[in-house]
Amino acid sequence: MQFASINDVTIHYQIIGAPADRPVIVFTNSLGTDFRIWRDVVVRLAGEFAIVLYDQRGHGLSDVGQLPSSIEDHATDLAGLLDLLSVKDAVICGLSVGGLIAQSLYHRRPDLVRALILCDTAHKIGTAESWNARIAAVEQNGIGSIVDAIMERWFTPAFRRPENTAYAGYCNMLTRQPVEGYIAACAAIRDADFTEIAKTIAVPTICIVGDQDGSTPPDLVLSTAKLISGARYEVIRNCAHIPCVEQPEALTAIIRAFLTSIPPGEVSP
Numbered sequence: 001m002q003f004a005s006i007n008d009v010t011i012h013y014q015i016i017g018a019p020a021d022r023p024v025i026v027f028t029n030s031l032g033t034d035f036r037i038w039r040d041v042v043v044r045l046a047g048e049f050a051i052v053l054y055d056q057r058g059h060g061l062s063d064v065g066q067l068p069s070s071i072e073d074h075a076t077d078l079a080g081l082l083d084l085l086s087v088k089d090a091v092i093c094g095l096s097v098g099g100l101i102a103q104s105l106y107h108r109r110p111d112l113v114r115a116l117i118l119c120d121t122a123h124k125i126g127t128a129e130s131w132n133a134r135i136a137a138v139e140q141n142g143i144g145s146i147v148d149a150i151m152e153r154w155f156t157p158a159f160r161r162p163e164n165t166a167y168a169g170y171c172n173m174l175t176r177q178p179v180e181g182y183i184a185a186c187a188a189i190r191d192a193d194f195t196e197i198a199k200t201i202a203v204p205t206i207c208i209v210g211d212q213d214g215s216t217p218p219d220l221v222l223s224t225a226k227l228i229s230g231a232r233y234e235v236i237r238n239c240a241h242i243p244c245v246e247q248p249e250a251l252t253a254i255i256r257a258f259l260t261s262i263p264p265g266e267v268s269p
């Protein structure tokens, strides 16, 4: 396990392969998860790319940090981690809130971003009312009280079978996140509107979404793709909000095709 102190926050991360030798992909997680969600994609890409994984503040083994925190704070954490690792020009792959962080990182530190993979995310996610209701529910009754509703948005019914042990495991992952970290991330998402930032993105970008995503549905992700000049848009079938878990083979194929289509010498392995 690797830990770094970034902006006085202990950040848990992992680096696979040598960034000096290969193009780098950085994976950033969704709300209520940690970097283990990327495993089935990482094992498929590890021979071709150097890979950086980390737990966002308030998630996994990273500290919660000072409260309140914003998406910009998360982007500053990621910039600090990449500076520490001497990584520049990385492909940033962000899932949901991770995609907001990726957009904010591009806005603040374009030198760190060679391309964007925006996965089940948008320029703006949810409404203030929906986030405030979620925060109130968690404050009153804990994360456990919202698990069933969240899982309906994260995974299709085919994945949510009681005999699927992975499903039980991801319920555990959600309920075991630090409650203050979860609430802080909900508030940060609530307060983020990257409509204008998305319009400025000028690196190769792909927006990907599961056809049954209940958190950031296909229409919303398409509207984000339309804001970004030249962005591609791909839908993964039989998949909800977390394609790296539910359809890792399909997600990896899309990532690989996207990266190999970018002019040689830029990101192709």
Ligand SMILES: O=C(O)CCC(=O)CC(=O)O
Binding pocket: 029, 030, 031, 032, 095, 096, 097, 098, 125, 126, 150, 153, 154, 189, 215, 216, 241
């Ligand atoms: O997944 C995220 O990072 C935010 C979007 C969301 O609301 C997901 C969920 O339903 O928990």
